[in-house]
Amino acid sequence: MEFKEVVGRRRSIRYFQSWRQVEREKIQVMLEAARLASCAVNATFLKAVVVVRDQLDHDTLEALKTPVSGLNIELAPVHIYTYADMGAYVGAQGRLKKLVDVGALNATHGWSHKFVDDFVWPNILKPLADGATQASVAGAAASDAGIAICQAMLAAVDEGLGVCLSAFVHEPIAKIVNPPKDWLPLWVLLVGYPAESWEAGGQRPRPPMEEQFFEGKYGNGFKPDPKVTEQLKAAKMIQAPAPLPWRKDEIKALARMFGLPE
Amino acid sequence: MSAPDKPLEEYESVQTWYRGLREQSGIDPTQDRSRLDLLREFCMALDLDPDALVAACLLKKEGRETKISVKGRRSMGERIAEFQSRDASADARERARRGNTIRSFLIHNGILLQSGIQI
Numbered sequence: 063m064e065f066k067e068v069v070g071r072r073r074s075i076r077y078f079q080s081w082r083q084v085e086r087e088k089i090q091v092m093l094e095a096a097r098l099a100s101c102a103v104n105a106t107f108l109k110a111v112v113v114v115r116d117q118l119d120h121d122t123l124e125a126l127k128t129p130v131s132g133l134n135i136e137l138a139p140v141h142i143y144t145y146a147d148m149g150a151y152v153g154a155q156g157r158l159k160k161l162v163d164v165g166a167l168n169a170t171h172g173w174s175h176k177f178v179d180d181f182v183w184p185n186i187l188k189p190l191a192d193g194a195t196q197a198s199v200a201g202a203a204a205s206d207a208g209i210a211i212c213q214a215m216l217a218a219v220d221e222g223l224g225v226c227l228s229a230f231v232h233e234p235i236a237k238i239v240n241p242p243k244d245w246l247p248l249w250v251l252l253v254g255y256p257a258e259s260w261e262a263g264g265q266r267p268r269p270p271m272e273e274q275f276f277e278g279k280y281g282n283g284f285k286p287d288p289k290v291t292e293q294l295k296a297a298k299m300i301q302a303p304a305p306l307p308w309r310k311d312e313i314k315a316l317a318r319m320f321g322l323p324e
Numbered sequence: 325m326s327a328p329d330k331p332l333e334e335y336e337s338v339q340t341w342y343r344g345l346r347e348q349s350g351i352d353p354t355q356d357r358s359r360l361d362l363l364r365e366f367c368m369a370l371d372l373d374p375d376a377l378v379a380a381c382l383l384k385k386e387g388r389e390t391k392i393s394v395k396g397r398r399s400m401g402e403r404i405a406e407f408q409s410r411d412a413s414a415d416a417r418e419r420a421r422r423g424n425t426i427r428s429f430l431i432h433n434g435i436l437l438q439s440g441i442q443i
Contacts, residue, residue, distance in 0.1 A: 080441060129397075129436050129438070130436065132438045132440065133438045133439075133440060133441075136440055136441055137441065310349065310350030311350065313349070313350075314349070314350065314351070317424075319443065320441050320442065320443055321416075321417065321420040321424070321439065321441060321442025321443050322424065322439055322441075322442070323424035323425075323427035323428040323431055323437070323439055324345070324349045324351060324424070324428050
């Protein structure tokens with residue numbers, strides 16, 4: 063699938079084919095996409111544990127459910143528990159120097175081993191590595207983990223899978239996956255084949271571009287060029303908006319299939 | 325506590341339910357009277373009218389935002405599960421429908437409930 067269409071097709075899927083397992087190779091594709099995501103100082107903030115739902119015992123599965131996410135967690139055959147590694151700055155000195163070695167950070171931009179050793183590490187990164195609870199670490203960790211999760215989600219869509227980020231109760235799964243103490247729980251990325259159509263009722267409503275993005279200064283909304291908008295429609299990045307006319311009938315059918323309230 | 329003492333359609337919570345079914349679920353509730361029959365049966369079993377069923381799931385305190393009561397919601401969920409399993413002669417799908425009708429009533433009145441998969 064073309065990239066723009068992948069972006070356009072992604073929805074939060076809330077009805078999965080609960081009986082259909084996801085091929086392990088497709089999970090690997092997702093993890094690889096996450097691994098290659100942009101990350102500050104080449105620190106891998108995102109950590110994740112893949113869990114097959116049917117390998118969880120009944121009590122653990124029940125305990126994981128929040129009031130809102132219970133059904134999603136029950137329906138999705140694969141759960142990827144995501145964490146922000148608050149200790150990811152540790153080792154950044156070596157990783158930055160490696161980026162110099164491989165030609166990613168260059169003298170053209172002022173980078174050298176000595177700059178990393180004498181200034182960047184002791185003045186900027188070491189304090190962050192030593193004080194992992196600082197708000198700035200949390201911001202970087204959440205941002206970079208989010209980028210990586212997003213790439214995994216898009217890769218899943220490209221593989222024909224459905225995904226949904228969901229809340230989860232941390233303690234029950236922690237007993238199983240045993241995360242290190244400095245991993246901050248984020249979301250569970252639910253993965254499976256959609257039981258609803260891939261359109262899932264249509265593209266979700268978003269505010270107009272000029273309300274979210276600005277040009278030059280805040281308040282000066284970024285005005286989209288209608289020609290570009292048409293190109294994006296042709297490339298299937300911008301798709302038919304929700305609700306598609308048959309969505310309510312689809313939900314009724316799904317409710318009947320799974321025995322859910324209407 | 326008291327069972328319904330007027331036609332169910334006159335209760336505000338039932339009107340809210342019907343409005344929700346029409347506007348959010350695309351269902352005309354008047355096409356299937358069995359919904360109301362099941363709600364009446366549940367009300368009688370708990371000796372509560374429909375508005376009181378909703379109130380039993382809420383935590384209201386003077387000067388504070390109304391919250392969903394964790395205990396009330398959990399207890400109602402258990403009563404629904406009990407109500408659902410009561411009709412032993414019905415098949416699993418029909419039993420699910422019994423419970424889901426009550427869940428639907430509460431959901432459209434703002435009480436988050438999930439039944440889980442029932443297939």
